[in-house]
Structures are given as C-alpha cells and as structure tokens.
Amino acid sequence: MDSSPEGYPQLATLQGTYPQLGIYRRFATLNARNLLYLQAELVDLETSLHDYTREDCESEDPEKRLHSKNWYYLSRSKNGVLDSQWYTMISVREKLKEYNECLFQQRQLSTFDQPEPGNLDFMNAWLTDPRHGNCALEGVDRNVWEAGKDLLVVKPDTxxxxxxxxxxxxxxxxxxxxxxxxxxxxxxxxxxxxxxxxxxxxxxxxxxxxxxxxxxxxxxxxxxxxxxxxxxxxxxxxxxxxxxxxxxxxxxxxxxxxxxxxxxxxxxxxxxxxxxxxx
Structure with missing residues (x-):
C-alpha cells in the first residue's frame, strides 16, 4: 500500500483494499436541493402546458382545436414552436426523465448504511498519521471524514x-x-x-x-x-x-x-x- 503516491492514489488503494473504509459524502442536502429545483421547473412547465392546451382548445383555428384530440396535428404544428403545447410537452418529457432518475438515486442513497464509528475513527487517524496518509488531502475536501456528518459506506454492514x-x-x-x-x-x-x-x-x-x-x-x-x-x-x-x-x-x-x-x-x-x- 505504501508504494502508492501520497494523496488520492494511496487513499484510493486503502479504500479499494478494505471496502469497509469506502466512506464518502452522501450530499443529502445538495441532492434534496437539486430535486426541489427540478420539481419547480416541472411545476412551471406543467402550468405552461396547461395554458397552451387551453389556448389551443379555445383557438379559432380548426387545426389547433384538434391538438387535444389528434396527435398528428399536435406534433406537426408550426405556429409558435417555442410557445406551443407540443414543444412544452417535449421539455416536460426531458425534465421528467431527469427528475425521476434523481428520485430513484435519492431513494437508493437513503438505503446506504452509515459508517461504523470505529472505521471512521481509523480513517481519520490514518489520514493524519505521518506513517500512513500523512495529511493525505490538502484541498477543501480534507475535512470530509473529520466532520463525520452526512456520510455513507459503500459496503453494506453485513x-x-x-x-x-x-x-x-x-x-x-x-x-x-x-x-x-x-x-x-x-x-x-x-x-x-x-x-x-x-x-x-x-x-x-x-x-x-x-x-x-x-x-x-x-x-x-x-x-x-x-x-x-x-x-x-x-x-x-x-x-x-x-x-x-x-x-x-x-x-x-x-x-x-x-x-x-x-x-x-x-x-x-x-x-x-x-x-x-x-x-
């Protein structure tokens, strides 16, 4: 293990050799914030879609009135492409996919175990020990394990x-x-x-x-x-x-x-x- 260069390479070797030390940030707050923003974007798109649908239904153009009944005319509408029912639906589809993926990822993250206190203490001791980590990290992420909060361990607690x-x-x-x-x-x-x-x-x-x-x-x-x-x-x-x-x-x-x-x-x-x- 000591043959690896100090810093990320040696820390990665340690965590790869002993999976129970694969301790990382969960970023629960950031994930929740991202979901809130995606939710807000979808709510805005949903409102726009509802408005455009109502406009098409109340339009004097017979083709526009068919948008809610005939997909062929809806998908091939050319007037007001950016501000249209079909264009908004395409945006909703893309954003829904991103939102649903984040939801599933957040749910999966919530199933990860918290690190065992002894393993976390060992990680902090190893990182600062001159014989081992020797202050392995010097960036803003150096205090991730010392704080001991918002952490998960990849290997499940068997x-x-x-x-x-x-x-x-x-x-x-x-x-x-x-x-x-x-x-x-x-x-x-x-x-x-x-x-x-x-x-x-x-x-x-x-x-x-x-x-x-x-x-x-x-x-x-x-x-x-x-x-x-x-x-x-x-x-x-x-x-x-x-x-x-x-x-x-x-x-x-x-x-x-x-x-x-x-x-x-x-x-x-x-x-x-x-x-x-x-x-």
Whole structure:
C-alpha cells in the first residue's frame, strides 16, 4: 500500500483494499436541493402546458382545436414552436426523465448504511498519521471524514445484529485487539492494519446478552424473596417486568408480539412465586 503516491492514489488503494473504509459524502442536502429545483421547473412547465392546451382548445383555428384530440396535428404544428403545447410537452418529457432518475438515486442513497464509528475513527487517524496518509488531502475536501456528518459506506454492514451488539461492537473489538495484538499478525504489516472477523464480536455480544437475559428472572426471584411487604412486591414485579422487556428489545431481534408473550410469561411466573411465598 505504501508504494502508492501520497494523496488520492494511496487513499484510493486503502479504500479499494478494505471496502469497509469506502466512506464518502452522501450530499443529502445538495441532492434534496437539486430535486426541489427540478420539481419547480416541472411545476412551471406543467402550468405552461396547461395554458397552451387551453389556448389551443379555445383557438379559432380548426387545426389547433384538434391538438387535444389528434396527435398528428399536435406534433406537426408550426405556429409558435417555442410557445406551443407540443414543444412544452417535449421539455416536460426531458425534465421528467431527469427528475425521476434523481428520485430513484435519492431513494437508493437513503438505503446506504452509515459508517461504523470505529472505521471512521481509523480513517481519520490514518489520514493524519505521518506513517500512513500523512495529511493525505490538502484541498477543501480534507475535512470530509473529520466532520463525520452526512456520510455513507459503500459496503453494506453485513453484521446481522441488534442494537445491543452494535453498541458493544467497538469496545469488544478494541478489547479483542489488545488481547490478540501480541500474537496476531497484521493484515498489512507496512501500514500496521489489523483486520478481524466480526463474527467473533457477534458471538461475544450474544453471550453477554444471553447472560443478562438469563440473570433477570433469577435476580427478580431473589429480590422478591427478600421483600415481605406485598405492595412493594407488586411494585418490584412491575419494575422487573419492564426491565425484562427492555432487555429483550435490546439484546434480541424478536418481534413485538414475541416480546409481549415472553414478558407476559415472565410476569405470570413472578406473580405465582409471590403467591406461593405469601401463603
């Protein structure tokens, strides 16, 4: 990688080698502004087309009155070519094509993932590190990644994860790096870049999430056993039920109906326990 000239060539080599670093500006505001202008142009053309159509229909010229009924006379009208129904329709056709293409592009852009924070931090560190990017860019685009806003990543995030896993991904990767760095060979020794399989992170996060979900019922039983006041017990049942449902939402990808069913079962077990210990 270091054999590439500094600047755009070396940065392109980095992003081409590691697609997860293919982070670029989305230009959401500019795209939206472009769509607004195209929309305004189409509205203006639509108004003109309506006016020219009405004029043709109300004209004393019999051929013009046929423009709304006979395409042959409409397409071959010679009077007022620039200010005519057919010429305006041709302009509408061209502008509609451009507008629709921009709409589809905007919709496709909205499906791109945001860059993973760890990868974005790495990009910023690489760009300023004298051993790597060495202030790779010096133009007005040099702060694109430092700002960290309006960005997308070309490679989709293949990590099938819940919000809990996404939160843990960065600290778990950092911990894994610290534990393995002494005996794990860098993927790019010249640039000192380490690449890890995200499956290990997912597996670790799943284990932590499962442990938390499994401890919740045990913890509730212990707390309810230690409390003797019935009103306090009922209050703690409500608290643990809410915590259990939140834990399921955070650590699993279960549907709402599945979470509701599991929470209802958990609450029923607590009520049965309280009833059995209060006798």
């Amino acid at each position: 990590l099938v994860a819940d919000s809990f896993t996404r939160v843990l991904r960065r600290p778990l990767t950092a911990l894994y790096h610290k534990l393995r760095v002494s005996r794990h060979r860098a993927a790019d020794e010249e640039s000192n870049i380490y690449v890890y399989d995200e499956k290990s992170v997912v597996r670790a996060a799943d284990m932590i999430g499962t442990a938390i979900s499994s401890l919740m019922p045990i913890l509730s039983v212990v707390v309810l056993y230690c409390i003797r006041d019935m009103l306090t017990r009922l209050g703690m049942i409500a608290v643990f039920t809410v915590l259990f449902s939140v834990a399921l939402m955070a650590t699993t990808k279960a549907k709402r109906i599945e979470i509701f069913a599991a929470t209802a079962a958990f609450a029923s077990v607590q009520v049965v326990f309280v009833g059995s210990t209060s006798v």
